[in-house]
Amino acid sequence: xxxxxxxxxxxxxxxxxxxxxxxxxxxxxxxxxxxxxxxxxxxxxxxxxxxxxxxxxxxxxxxxxxxxxxxxxxxxxxxxxxxxxxxxxxxxxxxxxxxxxxxxxxxxxxxxxxxxxxxxxxxxxxxxxxxxxxxxxxxxxxxxxxxxxxxxxxxxxxxxxxxxxxxxxxxxxxxxxxxxxxxxxxxxxxxxxxxxxxxxxxxxxxxxxxxxxxxxxxxxxxxxxxxxxxxxxxxxxxxxxxxxxxxxxxxxxxxxxxxxxxxxxxxxxxxxx
Numbered sequence: 562x563x564x565x566x567x568x569x570x571x572x573x574x575x576x577x578x579x580x581x582x583x584x585x586x587x588x589x590x591x592x593x594x595x596x597x598x599x600x601x602x603x604x605x606x607x608x609x610x611x612x613x614x615x616x617x618x619x620x621x622x623x624x625x626x627x628x629x630x631x632x633x634x635x636x637x638x639x640x641x642x643x644x645x646x647x648x649x650x651x652x653x654x655x656x657x658x659x660x661x662x663x664x665x666x667x668x669x670x671x672x673x674x675x676x677x678x679x680x681x682x683x684x685x686x687x688x689x690x691x692x693x694x695x696x697x698x699x700x701x702x703x704x705x706x707x708x709x710x711x712x713x714x715x716x717x718x719x720x721x722x723x724x725x726x727x728x729x730x731x732x733x734x735x736x737x738x739x740x741x742x743x744x745x746x747x748x749x750x751x752x753x754x755x756x757x758x759x760x761x762x763x764x765x766x767x768x769x770x771x772x773x774x775x776x777x778x779x780x781x782x783x784x785x786x787x788x789x790x791x792x793x794x795x796x797x798x799x800x801x802x803x804x805x806x807x808x809x810x811x812x813x814x815x816x817x818x819x820x821x822x823x824x825x826x827x828x829x830x831x832x833x834x
Contacts, residue, residue: 585647586829588640588678593825595620595637595681596764596818603815606798607808618681619795621688631689638685645678647834714783721780728773735765745831757831760824767817771797 598620625634652671656664707713734740740761746754774797781787801811 581643581647582834584640584643585834586832587636588642588644589825589829589832591637591640592644592681593822593829594624594633596822596825598623600815600819600822603798603811603818606802607811607815609802609808618684618688621681621685625688634685634688638682638689641678641682641685645675645682648672648675648678708783708786714786718780718783721776721778721783723776724779725773725776728769728771728776731765731769731772733769735762735769738762740765743833744828745833749831753827753831757824757827760820760827763817764821764824767814768821771814771818774801 602619602623621634621637624630624637627633648671652668652675655671656667659667707717738758738761741758744757746757749757771794775794778796778800798811798814801807801814804810
């Protein structure tokens, strides 16, 4: 057996380890909790009440402020790290049920998920260590710094387009129910499958809209040289609040994000890990 085959077999065994699966499934529960708090912050913004940053990092900071909050944030961070490791293995040797281009797309998507989960695991660590400043402020400062450099506005514009494309992709992913391929639907009752489908559609569409608005705001910031508009999801929620019927639209988005939180609970049991 070649060294490459041996390494691949070892990676496959590691990816299929029971401890990693248990931590990953626990990670989905923690991820759901973060999104439930995210939905609560969005509702606070919808009704004009002061709130922490209206994004996942703001949700972690809100959780940390509660009794035993730092312990829970640390547990969420460990779960997210497990999810990142799982997706890294999926990118390396996983998705073997697919072939050709389809498998390549799934593996590249797993790379993106790995980076995403790593980012939030790191954010969890920073929150526990009191090292996490406002994520919206950090995004604004980073955008301002980038735009002051040569070619920076173009780069910020590309980032905005990428985030907007991610939002559109999430809306499509939810609308066509693409998420179902990653669930053990054969183990679900008809009622559970129907519930999972509805939660997944509402959740992914709501998240996609939020990311789409955030991306367009970053793009607008680059075009108009206005770093204050580049405040990520928090800026997207506040911008939506300022529109006609904004409170109603933001409330619907919050309900969609809460639906995604509940969908994470479904994934904790039925996700193919």
